[in-house]
Amino acid sequence: MALRSQQPVAQRAAGLMPSRAISHKQVKVRQRRGHIWAVIFQLALFSGIIALGALLYNIVNQSFGYVAIINEIDPAELAVDGVPLNELPKDTLTRILETNISKGLMRRYENDMPFTERSRENVHELILERVVEPQVAATWSLADSIFARTRVFEEAKEKYPDSHVYFRSWLTTNFVSKAQSSEPLRAGVRTAIFGSLWVVAITILFSFPIGVGAAIYLEEYAHKERFLNRLIQTNINNLAGVPSIIYGMLGLAIFVRMLEVFTSGSFLDGGGDTTANGRTIISAGLTLGLLILPLIIINGQEAIRAVPHSLRQAGFGLGATHWQVIWHHVLPGAMPGVLTGTILAVSRAIGETAPLIVVGASTFIAVDPNGPFSKFTVLPIQIYQWTSRPQDEFRNLAAAAILVLLILLLSLNASAVLLRNRFNRNQANA
């Protein structure tokens, strides 16, 4: 739009310049408009930050709070001679368990592990699980638990008269160290954490060497004029924009189906879980490896490009071969940048969900994965499954699992930032 203060030259020449008062007013209008928009720009930024805040608040809000529990049998009734349940010795606990559960179940526990070998805590846990049988009746958010405490208690008393209400943190050490379970009060994410670690280990083993190799090739060897090299470069840039779910379908068709003999571990003669059908940790790891490969290559190229040419020229001047220069001079200089890029790519891999669902993560796994050929579940998939359940208590579990995932990612990212800072300092010193 044309500024109102800009008058045609002819008018100005004819002495039709706007009077001082008018132009002063127009300047004021323009200034006011500038101020308003400055506020709008700032508001946009702050709403972005508020969105981040709302997201974190929402997760913390769901991770802690009051729960109403209904017990099948009140633990107080199980007390012997006035000694409460959690202080009884093992023998008494075993007897209580025996009198309250069926003989068949008792025999099964005995077969799993004889009671003489079980610890007191273990028997105590079995009693809680099989005799007391606590069930979640209702859960409340952290905000409600803090600001509307009386209402929470009234509601619990009214709707669930025989429940007892207590403040529960869904994120506990038990939650991290226990295996997946269909009982929300006893469910944990240990198997999912191990699954994530296994998958990411495979991902790194696959994509780091190949990614760095490709970056070296493109920066140090490839003639940029050649068609093939240009094709590789364009292709990598395009691969970085392919939706992750497409990689999942690629993994499903190639790793799970076509290479089933290898990815199911059956070529190792019974080395793997035969029921997995190629839907194994190694398939997942390779799929994610392909997914983050373009990111590692692009970051690696940037890091290698940043190494000063004088280093290479000095190396060549001393008669080093091309590879010797790369290995002894270019790579050490580029390594911090390469590692930073890799860590960021890996944290992307840890958070990926969709491709792993397509590749076929198992829905329910209560045993730790024992190798690259076992079935798997990972943290994000656990979160997805708990989120899709309609009951509130599973939402709480999902929130707690999200906290675990975010803490994991945060520490990874922090290490990337530290690495970058150290790199910058070293550069400044050099």
Place this chain on the structure above:
Amino acid sequence: MAGAGQGDTTVPGGGPPLDLRRKPRLAETIIQGFLFLCGAISILTTLGIVLVLGRESLLFFANEEVDLLKFFGGTEWQPAIGRFGIWPLVTATFMASLIAMAVALPMGLCIAIYLSEYAGHRARSILKPILEVLAGIPTVVYGYFALTFMTPLLRVIFGRDLVEIYNTASAGIVIGILVIPLVSSMSEDALSAVPNSLRQASYGLGATRLETAVRIVVPAALSGVAAAFIVAISRAIGETMIVAIAAGAGPNFTFSPFRAAETMTGHIVRISGGDLSYDSIDYNSIFAIGLLLFLITLSLNILSQWIVRRFREEYE
């Protein structure tokens, strides 16, 4: 790029002139071959994607239940009774993306302008990492956020009767929040690349800061900003977990943002998450959807690269 313009006798990266390497060393050649293979894996990946999607899609369209015309013309996707019309999935995808863009484009551009033209050095060094955090959060967490925060919020604002528990509006808004950092950081890079002399000239003519930003800097960086927008659209279309969690399960041909509808990505996740038997029409159908998704996002990405190349303003 260094070394590229120095003629044929030098190796890129400042290597020694070729004629000095009279005796090519075997180990060096092997290493170079291995590194080339590493680079070639990316080509293989693309070929793999195209072949896999193409092959299974061909199987899908070769099936007698499927009609190419009905696939692109039908408004009903019911694999159980042999109705394969892609439109319900496409409309849901575009609706969610449209809502996402309505959130992300203005906000992202405003943030980019603020960071590049208004914020001081210190403010930028604090604010940019915060936005990076937003970009680093896994999408499944955003899905949880959409379902447990955005949907209840929308239901409070617009009424429980109007807004269903699963709806594209909530998913779309949260996708928008997800891509804000992408738009703002790419646009900010483009805005910051505009040379300062342009700004100084504008101030010299008496323009205000806003006029300089909106009428000088943004037009000068328009190709970069447009590329950022297109990449954001492509990202929103390919986004999976948010819609899988919050947009609903079950294809639904509707244009109401407050009703449940399944997007292309959401459908792929739901079908492959169940017990999927290979060589069934369900299995083949998700690859046909995947091929369409791949083609849409690929052409958007290529378009954005073309815009950057074609319309870049060069200032020396």
